[in-house]
Amino acid sequence: NAGVTQTPKFQVLKTGQSMTLQCAQDMNHNSMYWYRQDPGMGLRLIYYSASEGTTDKGEVPNGYNVSRLNKREFSLRLESAAPSQTSVYFCASSERGLAKNIQYFGAGTRLSVL
Amino acid sequence: AQKITQTQPGMFVQEKEAVTLDCTYDTSDQSYGLFWYKQPSSGEMIFLIYQGSYDEQNATEGRYSLNFQKARKSANLVISASQLGDSAMYFCAMRRGDDKIIFGKGTRLHILP
Numbered sequence: 001n002a003g004v005t006q007t008p009k010f011q012v013l014k015t016g017q018s019m020t021l022q023c024a025q026d027m028n029h030n031s032m033y034w035y036r037q038d039p040g041m042g043l044r045l046i047y048y049s050a051s052e053g054t055t056d057k058g059e060v061p062n063g064y065n066v067s068r069l070n071k072r073e074f075s076l077r078l079e080s081a082a083p084s085q086t087s088v089y090f091c092a093s094s095e096r097g098l099a100k101n102i103q104y105f106g107a108g109t110r111l112s113v114l
Numbered sequence: 115a116q117k118i119t120q121t122q123p124g125m126f127v128q129e130k131e132a133v134t135l136d137c138t139y140d141t142s143d144q145s146y147g148l149f150w151y152k153q154p155s156s157g158e159m160i161f162l163i164y165q166g167s168y169d170e171q172n173a174t175e176g177r178y179s180l181n182f183q184k185a186r187k188s189a190n191l192v193i194s195a196s197q198l199g200d201s202a203m204y205f206c207a208m209r210r211g212d213d214k215i216i217f218g219k220g221t222r223l224h225i226l227p
Contacts, residue, residue, distance in 0.1 A: 031213055040123075042205060042219035050213060058214065090159065096213055103149070103207075103215055105159035 002026050004105035006091050013081045021109050022077040023091030030096045031075040033103070033106045036087040045092065049074050050096065055112075067085060081113045116141045118218035119207050126224045127196050132174075134181070135191040135221050137206030138141075147209040148189040150180065153220070156204040165189060201225045 007022045025032065030051050035058075045058030049068040052071040063085060067078045074093075078085055089109045094100040118155040127133045139148065144200045150162040165180045166174045173180040181190040191199055 018166075033215065040219060042120075043217040045214060046214055048214050056212075056214070059216070088157070092159075092215075094215070101147075102161045102164065102211075103182070104161075108157055 004091055004093055004104050004106040006089075006109050008109060009107065010110045011046050011109060013078075013111065015082060015113060017078065017081050018079050019081065020078075021089055021091070021111075022073070023075065023106060024073045025091075025093040025104070026072065027104065029070070029072070029093040029104075030101060031094050031101075032068065032075045033092040033094075034064075036060065037090060037093065037108075038087050041109075046076065046089075047076070081111075083113045085111065086113045087111060115217065116143070116208070116210055118208050118216055120206055120218035122220050122221045123219075124222045124224065126226055128226050129198060133193045133196050133200075133223065135204050135206075135223065137189045137191065137218060139187050139198060139206075139208050141187075141210060143211035145184065145211055148180070148182070148213070149207040149209070150178070150189075150191045151205045151207060151217075152200075152202045153157075153205065159205075159214055163191065196227050197226050198227060 004025045006085045032049045034046040044060045047066040049055045091106040094103040129134045144169045145213045146163045152160045163175045163178045177194045179192045203220045205220045
């Protein structure tokens with residue numbers, strides 16, 4: 001019953017440091033997503049991946065890179081962290097298409113950049 | 115631009131009353147899907163209900179129903195007989211034709227005993 005697993009759960013960085021947020025799903029989904037959640041802003045899409053080897057920018061991609069290593073894993077990298085990237089990050093996955101394909105979420109990563 | 119608008123930042127409702135959370139959307143896609151998610155204080159995202167753009171009937175899932183008015187581009191969530199455990203943040207979301215899913219800013223619902 002793992003579903004979508006995100007690591008780490010918490011992280012504190014200093015400005016300019018880099019890190020990678022890991023995400024893995026075991027539901028054989030094609031589509032994977034990275035969102036950030038800030039107070040009063042809802043969830044904003046950072047990057048989307050429709051399948052292994054493909055990625056596409058969302059609403060707020062600046063300052064981030066992603067990698068869809070295989071069907072299971074979709075990582076988010078901050079090359080040079082900035083205080084504006086302090087947020088809660090969610091990874092999600094779903095099957096593709098416009099049927100009732102529910103999006104499943106990980107538990108989130110709470111990131112603070114000092 | 116395709117977007118989701120939730121105009122109620124917060125709502126207070128008496129327990130056992132029905133509550134309607136508003137959601138309007140803007141899209142030029144002919145095919146799209148609409149979702150509602152609940153986020154309790156623990157932070158996880160819980161799927162509640164789905165409506166496809168071609169579905170003629172309003173979706174229902176237990177105490178949740180989605181009032182879909184396509185011409186008005188609205189997809190309001192109705193919770194019947196609210197419970198204390200319904201206190202949470204509620205997000206409306208839309209799956210676009212390119213398969214990306216975007217969210218509104220959310221409505222924080224408080225159920226009063």
